[in-house]
Amino acid sequence: MSHTDPVILALLALGETAGTAHDAEHAESCAHCRAELARLTEVVRLARDAEPGETLEAPPPLVWDRIAAAVGTTQSLNGKAPPVPTPVTPEGRRESRSRRRPLPAWPRRRLASGLAGLAAGLIIGIGGAIGVAQLDQAPPARVVAQIELSPLPQFPQWQGTSGTAVMRATASQQQIAVTLRAPARPGFYEVWLLATNGVSMISLGDLSAGHTGTFTVPPDVDLRDYSRIDISLQPFDGSTLHSKTSVVRGSLPAAALG
Amino acid sequence: MNQLSEEDVAAALSGGRPDALALVYERFGPLVYSIALRSLGVRPDAEDVTQQVFVSAWRSRDRFDRSRGTLGGWLVTITRNKVADALRERQRHGRVLLQVTGGASVAAPEAPADRVVDRIVLADELAQLPEAQRLVMVLAFYSDLTHEQIARVLGLPLGTVKSHIRRGLLRLRSRLEADGVAY
Numbered sequence: 112m113s114h115t116d117p118v119i120l121a122l123l124a125l126g127e128t129a130g131t132a133h134d135a136e137h138a139e140s141c142a143h144c145r146a147e148l149a150r151l152t153e154v155v156r157l158a159r160d161a162e163p164g165e166t167l168e169a170p171p172p173l174v175w176d177r178i179a180a181a182v183g184t185t186q187s188l189n190g191k192a193p194p195v196p197t198p199v200t201p202e203g204r205r206e207s208r209s210r211r212r213p214l215p216a217w218p219r220r221r222l223a224s225g226l227a228g229l230a231a232g233l234i235i236g237i238g239g240a241i242g243v244a245q246l247d248q249a250p251p252a253r254v255v256a257q258i259e260l261s262p263l264p265q266f267p268q269w270q271g272t273s274g275t276a277v278m279r280a281t282a283s284q285q286q287i288a289v290t291l292r293a294p295a296r297p298g299f300y301e302v303w304l305l306a307t308n309g310v311s312m313i314s315l316g317d318l319s320a321g322h323t324g325t326f327t328v329p330p331d332v333d334l335r336d337y338s339r340i341d342i343s344l345q346p347f348d349g350s351t352l353h354s355k356t357s358v359v360r361g362s363l364p365a366a367a368l369g
Numbered sequence: 370m371n372q373l374s375e376e377d378v379a380a381a382l383s384g385g386r387p388d389a390l391a392l393v394y395e396r397f398g399p400l401v402y403s404i405a406l407r408s409l410g411v412r413p414d415a416e417d418v419t420q421q422v423f424v425s426a427w428r429s430r431d432r433f434d435r436s437r438g439t440l441g442g443w444l445v446t447i448t449r450n451k452v453a454d455a456l457r458e459r460q461r462h463g464r465v466l467l468q469v470t471g472g473a474s475v476a477a478p479e480a481p482a483d484r485v486v487d488r489i490v491l492a493d494e495l496a497q498l499p500e501a502q503r504l505v506m507v508l509a510f511y512s513d514l515t516h517e518q519i520a521r522v523l524g525l526p527l528g529t530v531k532s533h534i535r536r537g538l539l540r541l542r543s544r545l546e547a548d549g550v551a552y
Contacts, residue, residue, distance in 0.1 A: 121535040122516060125509055153552065154542050157484070157491050158510045167492040170402035170419050171412075175394055181424045186391045292412060322412075 115144045124151035171323040172288035173275050176254060187252060187279075252279035252286060256367035260291070260340060260359035269293070274359040276340050278367060284327055285334065287315065291322040291342055293358055298346045302326060303353060304337035305360075312353055313337060317345075338363045379440040382430050390427045397441060398423075400493040401448050407485050408452045418451045425451070441493075441548040445486060449550070483551035494544040498537060501525075505533040506541075 115130065115138045122129035123138060138144045175188055260274030272293040279286045289302050300318040305311075315326035328334060341360045343353050378396050381389035401422050406415035425447055426433075433443050495503060501523075508519045520530040545552040 118531045118535045121538050122531070124538065125516075125534070127515055150542060151538050154491070154538055154545065155510065157488050157545070157552070158495070158541070160484070161488050161492065167399045167403050167489065167496055168406060169399045170416060174402070174416050174419050175391075175398070177416075177420050178390070178394065178423045181420065182390060182427050184390060186388050188391055188395055 171290040252281045255280045258361045260361040269358050288325040301345045303341040305339040334368045403489045404448050421451045422447050439547045487549040490548045502533045506537040
C-alpha cells in the first residue's frame with residue numbers, strides 16, 4: 112500500500128482540501144502518514160500562532176558596538192546591518208484572529224486581503240534587495256562619535272526617554288545610527304539635523320517600529336553647520352515639517368566633525 | 370542575497386577566525402534579540418541579554434561542538450539561560466523593593482516560554498528562505514489563499530508552488546527539530 116503523496120500531506124497541514132477521499136482516509140488510518148501530518152500541522156500551527164508584535168527584529172546598532180568593545184575586537188559589521196527579515200505577521204492578521212477556527216479548518220479570507228499582503232511582501236522584498244545591494248558595496252566604516260540624546264526641559268512629558276546616536280564615517284560618507292528608547296505613540300518618530308544657527312533643519316528619515324534607524328548624511332551637508340541631532344514625534348498629517356514636538360536631542364562633538 | 374550558511378558561520382567560529390563573531394552576530398543577532406525581547410518585554414534588557422549572549426558565546430567558543438548540535442541551537446540555549454538570569458535578577462530587585470515598601474508577594478520568574486522560542490526560531494528560518502519560496506510560505510501561512518490562488522497571483526506554475534510549500538514546510542520542520550525547544 113502506498114503512502115499519501117507528500118505534497119497532499121503538506122496541503123492538508125495548511126488546512127487545504129487536497130487529494131481524494133481515499134487520501135484523507137489513508138492519512139487517518141496509516142500510522143506513518145498520521146505522524147507525518149501531525150508534525151507538519153504543528154509547524155503550521157506554530158507559524159500561525161505568532162502573537163502580534165512577535166516578529167523577528169534586528170538588535171539596534173549600538174548592541175554590536177558594545178559587544179565589540181567587550182571582546183576587544185575592532186571588527187565592524189562590514190558596514191552591513193544584520194539581515195532584515197520579512198515580518199511573519201502581514202497587515203490584517205490581527206483583525207482576522209477572532210474569526211479563526213481550529214486547524215485544519217483554516218478560514219479563507221477574501222482574495223483582496225491576500226493581495227494586500229502580497230503587495231506588502233513584494234515591497235519588503237524589493238526594498239530589502241536594494242538595501243543589501245547598496246550596503247554590500249559600502250567600504251568598512253569606523254565609529255567617530257557616540258552620543259546620548261536627552262529630553263529637553265521644556266517637554267516634561269518626555270522625561271524618562273533617552274536615545275543614542277552613533278556616527279560612522281568612511282572616506283566618502285557619514286552615517287548616523289539612531290536608537291530611541293521611548294514608548295510607542297500615535298504617529299512616528301523622525302530624525303533631524305539641526306543647524307547651529309538654530310533656524311535650518313534637515314530631515315534624515317523616520318525611525319522603524321523598533322525605534323531604530325541608520326541614515327546617510329546627505330553628501331553636501333557639512334555637519335559642522337548641522338551638529339545637533341533631534342528626534343521629533345510626527346503626527347500622520349501629511350506635513351513634512353517638524354512637528355515642533357522634540358523628544359530627545361544631542362550634539363555631535365566638534366572634535367568628531369573635523 | 371548572499372547570506373552565509375550556518376555551516377560557514379559555525380566553521381568560522383570554531384576556527385577562531387577574528388571576524389567570526391561578527392559573522393555569528395550578523396546571522397543570529399535578530400534571533401537572539403527577538404527571543405530576549407519577547408521574553409523580557411523591554412528593549413534595554415533585551416539589548417543587555419543580547420550583548421551577554423554573544424560575549425559569552427565568544428569566550429566559550431571552544432565548548433561549542435559542531436558534532437553535537439547546531440550553532441543556532443547552542444545560541445538559543447545560551448539565550449534562554451541569560452534570560453532566566455535576567456528574570457532572577459529582576460525578581461531579586463523586586464524582593465528588595467517589596468521589603469522596603471512592605472509588599473506581599475512576587476511572581477516567580479519564568480524562563481522564556483518554549484513555544485515563544487520555537488515561534489521565533491521558525492520566523493528566523495522563514496527569513497532565511499530564498500525570496501520566492503519565502504513569499505509562497507508567507508502567503509500559505511497568513512493570506513488564506515489556496516495554493517492554486519497563490520500560483521495565480523504570483524504567476525508561478527502550480528507544481529512550483531506545491532514544491533515550494535512541501536519543501537518549505539520540511540525545512541522549517543528540520544530547523545525546529547534542531548534548534549527548537551518544545552517542538
